[in-house]
């Protein structure tokens with residue numbers, strides 16, 4: 001197995017900065033208050049986005065009164081929300097209580113080409129509620145299921161509007177990764193690709209735009225396929241849409257099977273069932289590409305350790321280290337071939353082949 005991720009070696013500077021970490025009680029208290037109140041910031045941003053207040057400012061309403069009145073909100077309270085948001089770079093306040101969106105704040109509008117409005121809204125909705133269940137989740141179980149009585153994907157299927165909202169969030173969150181994946185890997189080596197749990201279809205759309213000779217199949221649960229058919233992730237010329245459950249079977253005989261941010265939604269036993277199905281469906285020389293970010297096995301910083309807790313609460317899934325992928329693949333009759341970095345910090349290309357395939 002080749003892990004080609006580039007990791008900065010530990011330097012004496014790392015040690016020096018650890019030594020320089022403040023220890024005086026005033027600084028420690030301030031830092032702790034910042035950590036403990038970070039929920040306030042998240043919720044203020046979520047409300048600003050969800051209620052369309054960012055859209056209102058974008059549309060020219062630049063005072064609390066102009067924003068509050070058409071929405072039946074209390075002017076003084078809207079003013080206080082905007083004033084707080086000006087401290088974290090979402091809006092600016094000029095003399096006379098006039099507000100404007102910053103480039104960062106524009107991401108909370110509906111029309112921004114890189115809009116994160118749905119994500120801001122969802123991450124302060126049921127994606128926030130699950131964190132209130134962390135105490136209980138440490139004893140076992142899945143917080144989302146405790147709160148909603150069903151696993152996430154079954155609940156999304158039963159609530160189609162939520163299913164569509166979830167797919168919009170996936171487009172928003174994973175958009176910046178997509179060009180980085182396409183740039184980091186030569187997909188021209190494949191004639192046929194199945195994107196397993198491809199959802200909205202953005203990844204397949206980008207691969208087909210870059211490699212028009214590749215034929216693609218979008219495989220997902222019905223609501224994922226519906227989103228892709230609506231064009232939620234971009235055009236999908238010539239794509240075959242296949243609605244199904246990866247725990248039952250996947251389309252057979254493709255050259256490559258992609259799994260972007262699907263394995264991290266499931267525990268090891270479930271991943272094993274999925275990968276074993278793919279192993280049965282694939283040809284001797286097919287490739288499996290898992291597009292996730294491995295958790296470092298050392299103390300290198302990165303967002304994976306937090307996303308790991310989030311998926312634990314949301315679906316019972318987990319983020320994995322490269323050795324953990326290697327073990328999982330081996331149990332499914334696959335071999336971890338290499339881990340390729342991409343230019344995006346949240347995704348690598350974890351490539352596996354059949355365990356008995358020739359070395360490549």
Ligand SMILES: C[S@@+](CC[C@H](N)C(=O)[O-])C[C@H]1O[C@@H](n2cnc3c(N)ncnc32)[C@H](O)[C@@H]1O
Nearest residue numbers: 170174197198199220221224244245246260261
């Ligand atoms: C976290 S989303 C990732 C979507 C997309 N691959 C991306 O990178 O944005 C997981 C996707 O897997 C699909 N999925 C979950 N369980 C599945 C199953 N049992 N069979 C097929 N697809 C499934 C979901 O519908 C969803 O589209």
